[in-house]
Amino acid sequence: MSFLDPKYRHLVPYVPGEQPKQTAVIKLNTNENPYPPAPGVEKAVQLAVQQLAKYSDASCLQVRMPLAQYLGVAIEEVFVGNGSDEVLSLAFQAFMANGVAYPDITYGFYQVFADMYQIEAVVLPLKEDLTIDLNPYQSLSQTIVIANPNAPTGLNVPAASLEKLVKENPDRxxxxxxxxVDFGGESMVPYTKHYDNLLVIGTFSKSRQLAGARLGYAVGNQALIADLNRLKFAVNPYNVNALTLAAGAASLADDTYFAAQVHKVIQVRESTKNELVELGFHVTDSAANFVFITHPHISAKVLQDQLRNDQIYVRWFDQPLIENYLRVTIGTKTQMDIFIQSVQMILKEVTQ
Ligand SMILES: Cc1ncc(COP(=O)(O)O)c(C=O)c1O
Incomplete structure (x- = not known):
């Protein structure tokens, strides 16, 4: 006998990338940053431990203030949550009364949220080259969700094209x-000043090395942010814990470290792209901290399994259209050298 509400019985939860227990694994499967958080984070978290008997600040000002400053918006235009997954979850609950539209190949959680909250979803195909065709979105009535750069393709839509969509659909x-976005995209945050139908969601998980702290945010006009707060305060006012607030603030205090690590990831991504192309891969022009690759002589699943034998984890999606692609997170230069060596050996065996 199941006590689960029948409305959830069909729900297929999101499957996160594996987090192996062995430390020897080279983890290129969940788009984490290979570098540690900014040096000031550890001290800030240690200090925050002393305050743990108290609830965290529900207004999250410690992060919202410097984040607003960094993004060039007002504090009232910034919302923070327990990872951008929570911010997305609240946005799906808040803003999808007319349904939602998103691309068929994109972040898998959109589908899960739509199912979870029983939102009608219009799923639009990518173009053959895996880019997003914005034209069909122009004539819909649903709320639009676009990951930009998209995942897992890494491909970026120019901000000007997205602005056109926002401008021409003021009621949506x-x-x-x-x-x-920090790895090569163009942020839409500055456009939130001009359009009250634009909400931008971001995270500290990728470019700020804080995936385990769970800190995400939304930027939009004050009315949108007030709506998100209405839901947050109805569910979990202390959604961001005190240690995470301290870590986020310390990360924002160190622009130099942030810029230097992002630069390193981009450099390693570009050299990895070149090496993969030389090995015969098709590699999308990723603007993210991962590459999306396919090879004419080896199936993606086989390559994934063989890399796994070498203790290298990458992400394969058992999904039509992209089942012959692998998403490979950009690690350190040393990690990517080992990855390339391993791929070379595997290809050699296949083509012998
Ligand atoms: C496109 C996209 N959005 C949002 C997230 C969620 O990130 P987080 O909840 O760690 O902020 C991810 C995570 O991989 C992602 O790929």
Whole structure:
């Protein structure tokens, strides 16, 4: 006998990338940053431990203030949550009365949220080259959600094209998920000043090395942010814990470290792309901290399994259209050298 409400019986939860227990594994499967958080984070978290007997600040000002400053918006235009997954979850609950539209190949959680909250979803195909065709979105009535750069393709839509969509659809909300924007995308945050139907969502998980702290945010006009707060305060006012607030603030205090690590990831991504192309891969022009690759002589699943034998984890999606692709997170230069060596050996055996 199941006590689960029948409305959830069909729900297929999101499957997160594996987190292996062995430390020897080279983990290129969940788009984490290979570098540690900014040096000031550890001290800030230690100090925050002393305050743990108290609830965290529900207004999250410690992060919202410097984040607003960094993004060039007002504090009232910034919402923070327990990872951008929570911010997305609240946005799906808040803003999808007319349904939602998103691309068929994108962040898998959109589908899960739509199912969870029983939102009608219009799923639009990518173009053959895996880019997003914005034209069909123009004539819909649903809220639009676009990851930009998209995951897992890494491909970026120019901000000007997205602005056109936002501008020409003033009665519909457009949500841009910018989880990977710092690695080469163009942020829509400045446009939130001009359009009250634009909500931008971001995260500290990728470019700020804080995936385990769970800190995400949304930027939009004050009315949108007030709506998100209405839901947050109805569910979990202390959604961001005190240690995470301290870590986020310390990360924002160190621009130099942030810029230097992002630069390193981009450099390693570009050299990895070149090496993969030389090995015969098709590699999308990723603007994110991962590459999306396919090879004419080896199936993606086989390559994934063989890399796994070498203790290298990458992400394969058992999904039509992309089942012959692998998503490979950009690690350190040393990790990527080992990855390339391993791929070379595997290819050699296949083509012998
Ligand atoms: C496109 C996209 N959005 C949002 C997230 C969620 O990130 P987090 O909840 O760690 O902020 C991810 C995570 O991989 C992602 O790929």
């Amino acid at each position: 909300l457009v949500i841009i998920d910018e989880a990977y």
